[in-house]
Amino acid sequence: MTSDLKVVLPGDLISVNNESDESSMNVDDDVPLVRLGPGLTQVQEDIVSMKAGVLKHQDPGNKWWLESNQRRYVAATGESVIGIVVARLAEYYRVDIGGAQAAILPVLAFEGATKKNKPNLVPGTLVYARISLANKDMEPELQCFNPSSGKADGYGELKGGFVIRCSLGLCRRLLNPETPILRFLGEHFPFETAVGMNGRIWVNSENPQYTILLANAVKNSEYLSEAQCKAMVESLIDKL
């Protein structure tokens, strides 16, 4: 698995045509259709990488993208993030999501919110929100409901708990509840998490001791293998 890693650097030309299969052929002009994901861009005829990362390819749809890790968040539509309310204005809240600009959360962007009945969030409140609009020239916009159902679906104010800050790559991995570290911790005590794609993870459990253990175990798990994670969790549990 590790032997076929293809690491690319910015400026590298990516050749995508040799592996294209019949299904991705565009019917009209016989030029294979290529879909580019994060980290890749088109410069005239060529496909060029913009970051250091691992080149990934998915055959159905002929999709190509770079898997890379970083710490600074750049907003993308549809991603879930954890933000901190920094200011309350008449029509919207200003929310820090760790990007270049604060995001905007309209006061009506909550489940069932009306002009008369809307949540009141004070500065410093943690919110779990979905990015409804992201554009490089504008401040990102947030919403606290699922647009397909109109329901909160877990979005909204986060009460209690603690926040861990980590790399975006670790956040992506933790989205999977079967990630070794979460599974091992779950064997010992129950807890709640909310993973923001912006490098923030909210954790909560019934007692502060567990929450602290949880926070440190998750933070330390970034570069550990499954076996090392298990050993770390056990040693932390033993110390309690």
Next chain:
Amino acid sequence: MVREAEPSLNEKQFVLRALKDGLRTDGRRPYDFRSIQISFLSEYGHVQIQLGRTRVTRVSAKVTAEVVRPRPDKPTEGLLLFNTEISPMASPAFEIGRPSEEEVLISRTIEKALRRSRAVDTEGLCIVAGEKVWSIRVDLHFFDHEGNLVDCASIAAITALLHFRRPDVTVIGEEVTIHPMDQRNPVPLSVHHIPICVSFSFFADGELLVVDPSIIEEQIREGDMTIAMNIHKEICALSKAGGIPLEMDQIIRCSKIATTKTAEITELIQKALADDKAQRQSK
């Protein structure tokens, strides 16, 4: 200007709640200092100090010496200068050319703890009275700010001063010869005592206290105090700039904690210096 992100209310409440149970968010107990890692670079007097293991506070100190003319009012005293300008590398909250209150306080505390407490014998730096003295400068580089820069900086500065060697000089009449390091063994500075800064943060009206605060503890604390002490249990400097008023007992308790921490840290520094010396000799 990049601002330091304020912690959320949830984090503030959690830190306080955990402290009431005697717990800290990085897994330490209230009176625990983070682990201190001392590493020496190839030149004499160039040291890097790291507080903690994963999220670390990191400061390095570099000592250099040059020959200058002494101040007219103190013709027989050498100079000892500190440069504590903090770059945005340590934290986006620091700006070049516009020192924040925090930066000024760090700089003042280091000055008071090391220079004004006469830790280094400046008279011994005189070469020819009124003509030539050594000027020793300590440049502190702040790399990572995860809380308690001041203690980290003070440990870096004093360790670097202890590690430093200046070129040997001979004076015959008016003639001053500075011997290059490869010709004659360089000489260490004469250090009278080793002041170590130990910082405290206070919460809940001064009821709760922690040693060696992490960055989140610094952000939500109600008051703070730094005690610079040496192994002889002498207080070299004490800084309590604002914050909540403290009970006398609390200050006594802090100075007792500082006594033990100072002893531990001094021992650590001396061991690191001895190890480095042995390593350099074996080369």
Next chain:
Amino acid sequence: MKRSDGRTEPSQLRAFAASQSLLNRADGSAKFSFGESTVIASVVGPAEVKIRDEKMDEATVEVIVRPAVGFPSTKDKLLERALRQTVEPTILAGMMPRTLIQIVVQIVQEDGNMLSTAVNAISLAMLDAGLPMNSLAAAVSAIIDQEGNLLLDPNSKELENASSVHTFAFDNTTSYNLLLSHCIGTYSQEQYLDCLDACKHASERVHSFIRTAVEKRIEKEYQQLQSS
């Protein structure tokens, strides 16, 4: 020919060393050394920018140089400018309008060649920060000494005996574009072209070193995650 630090060839570079992600507060960081010359660079961004520095169509790139000893001087300001002009064209600043990319360079130890050491450190730090870039810069210096010899990667002792000092940075695209040409002293056109050529070859080695360093790091991370 024997050089003052034991190197045997005029075209020999000192040993490279590099590490990435060594700082935790910055978005990206790296350390790069040519022998004893060592620089740590950190990158923050895309971050909030001051209104007066804001550019409506691209990111503002700021470079701050911190000397190893003393306060920043004119020399450091000059270095800041050269570094900014070298790395700015490699950043896809148009993808991050109205933001700030702040680069801080801390000189750790000086033994000649600081400009090229800093360029390489910044390149690695920008990779670590994951900034969108169109290419990567790598730099090498050379001198023509009093006797007319061309020496690559001079140390501070050799610099004392230099009649001209040349630093060049190249990107890693197929056309291998020149990003920086910084020369001090008197030299002939021929000598200039010789230096350019020598530095071009040497910078290919720096580029491949950077590539290996990044590859090793990423491969190691993947291995750790997958070994169970």
